[in-house]
Amino acid sequence: MPELPEVETTRRGIAPMLHNRVPRQVVVRQVKLRWPVPVTALQGWCGAPIEQVWRRGKWLGLSSDHGHVLIHLGMSGCLRIVPADCPVQAHDHVDVVLDHGKVLRYTDPRRFGAWLFTATDPLHHPRLRHLGPEPLSAAFTSEWLARQCSRSRRAIKALIMDSRVVVGVGNIYATEALFRAGIHPARGANTLSKRAVSRLVAEIQAVLAAAIEQGGTTLQDFTRPDGHPGYFAQALQVYGRAGQPCPRCGTLLHQQQIAQRSSVFCPVCQPL
DNA sequence: CAAAGGTCCTGCTCGC
DNA sequence: TGCGAGCAGGACCTTT
Numbered sequence: 001m002p003e004l005p006e007v008e009t010t011r012r013g014i015a016p017m018l019h020n021r022v023p024r025q026v027v028v029r030q031v032k033l034r035w036p037v038p039v040t041a042l043q044g045w046c047g048a049p050i051e052q053v054w055r056r057g058k059w060l061g062l063s064s065d066h067g068h069v070l071i072h073l074g075m076s077g078c079l080r081i082v083p084a085d086c087p088v089q090a091h092d093h094v095d096v097v098l099d100h101g102k103v104l105r106y107t108d109p110r111r112f113g114a115w116l117f118t119a120t121d122p123l124h125h126p127r128l129r130h131l132g133p134e135p136l137s138a139a140f141t142s143e144w145l146a147r148q149c150s151r152s153r154r155a156i157k158a159l160i161m162d163s164r165v166v167v168g169v170g171n172i173y174a175t176e177a178l179f180r181a182g183i184h185p186a187r188g189a190n191t192l193s194k195r196a197v198s199r200l201v202a203e204i205q206a207v208l209a210a211a212i213e214q215g216g217t218t219l220q221d222f223t224r225p226d227g228h229p230g231y232f233a234q235a236l237q238v239y240g241r242a243g244q245p246c247p248r249c250g251t252l253l254h255q256q257q258i259a260q261r262s263s264v265f266c267p268v269c270q271p272l
Numbered sequence: 273c274a275a276a277g278g279t280c281c282t283g284c285t286c287g288c
Numbered sequence: 289t290g291c292g293a294g295c296a297g298g299a300c301c302t303t304t
Contacts, residue, residue, distance in 0.1 A: 003277065034280085034300075058278075075278055076302080091302085110301045112278060127280095154295070163279075170277060219277065239277095260297070262275075274304100281299080288291090 002073040004135065004168025005211035005232065007058045010079050013225030014104060015053035017081045018062065022049050022099040030093035034074060034114040037094065041117035045069060057131045057167030061122050062096075068122040074112030080105050080225045132166045135204055140166055142198040149189040149197055156192060157185035158259035160204065169204060171261045172217055172239045177204040179238045184270040185263045186256075210235060238264045 002010070026042040048064040055061070062069040071079070082105050084097065094106040094115055106115070118125045133139035148165045149156070157178060160169050169177070178185050180203040183196055211217060216230030224230060237247050242255035246266035255264050
């Protein structure tokens with residue numbers, strides 16, 4: 001499910017229900033996520049009101065006087081606020097029971113997600129320490145991306161999906177941004193002109209901002225914490241449309257594996 | 273059987 | 289030959 005827009009949509013959905021609420025208990029039904037869930041630390045975190053519900057890249061943070069819970073949704077993770085008597089389903093791995101009778105429930109069939117805890121500065125945590133700039137912040141400039149491109153021969157798509165270069169850009173939005181910028185996903189990063197890099201920065205920002213505005217992309221089972229779908233799927237121009245005509249020139253869209261991820265592109269609008 | 277929205281880790285290759 | 293950096297591929301897991 002989640003790239004940056006879906007994580008941000010999740011954050012906005014759950015934050016109002018968590019702010020100033022006191023977690024009373026954390027129930028862990030499945031310890032084996034990406035890393036073992038730190039059950040004891042999560043229980044110790046209970047008892048203090050949640051002051052901040054924040055996001056860094058695709059990580060969500062719940063911060064209180066007792067420390068910081070770090071949550072990653074992986075490929076199939078989902079967070080919702082449910083009533084305390086909501087029946088537990090398969091893959092409902094973690095509950096945070098809150099003082100107002102509701103529960104923050106984490107569901108993740110593939111278990112690529114993570115729940116971590118740190119008592120110290122969460123941005124210094126080993127998993128967050130090396131993250132690159134936020135794509136929608138002033139720190140993500142064409143100068144920055146051009147510098148990263150100049151020292152890499154990797155495919156440009158792999159580069160922009162590298163969280164040390166820029167956070168939050170996954171397969172859907174990398175595919176869309178490259179189409180909008182007219183850049184072939186397999187182009188060597190160091191072969192891009194400065195102009196192409198600027199265009200790419202602008203398109204990454206535009207596509208992410210638009211997707212957040214629309215509440216994220218709902219494919220298969222992504223729904224927002226309020227149960228509504230995201231509406232950005234209808235705005236996708238090439239992702240999931242291999243074999244269909246390019247929306248710009250009508251040529252049939254190609255699909256190929258690039259950096260182990262399926263990539264859709266227009267061979268005419270995005271020449272190699 | 274292949275593929276699905278993520279990303280960490282291992283081990284290879286290349287250049288100094 | 290040895291070392292570090294950069295990179296590709298495998299790994300994790302379930303569902304469709």
